[in-house]
Amino acid sequence: SAFHKSVRGSDENAALHYLARLLVAGDLLSPCRRLLCIACEDIGLAWPQAIPIVKACVDSALQLGLPEARLPLADATILLCTAPKSNAGVLAIDAAMADVKNGKTGDIPAYLKDSHYSGAKKLGRGLTYQYPHPYPGHYYPQQYLPDLLKGTVYYHYGDNKVEQAARHYWDAIKGGSDGNSGR
DSSP states (O other), X not given: OHHHHHHHXXXXXXXXXXXXXXXXXXXXXXXXXXXXXXXXXXXXXGSTTHHHHHHHHHHHHHHHOTTTTHHHHHHHHHHHHHXXXXXXXXXXXXXXXXXXXXXXXOOOOGGGSOOOSTTTGGGTTTSSOOOSTTSGGGOOOOOOSOGGGTTOOOOOOOSSHHHHHHHHHHHHHTTSSOSOTTO
């Protein structure tokens, strides 16, 4: 917990200290698991490339074993401590899961349902779906959420460079919307 919280708090010195305590105790799996989680939970969309980099470091550590595992794990720890942070993905999936758990689901729009089988068209499946790639920006405004959830926004862009660039990109394509509509 102290290791994870130190990385989340961007304190590389404290994080290295707690990593050292785990490794000196012979615990290789806990820091590997924590680093993978941190890359997704705390760095996330602010720098998505951290996920495969940390995965490579963890794979290397597990292949090397102790004491050499300390090398890629230290690199991953410092990388995550000094990386920009975002938990926007965590908040988004938790909100979506809360709706599902609370029965707030609704019927999937017919044009989004599988239409690649005999009889699907008779059921109205896939009839008005618009494949977005031929359209400008590879986007076509159509409703993807069930009617019950129309307008629901789970993901809110983080205040970091990567997520703000994505927001500006989608705002331009979607005509200045909040960047979340139709998705």
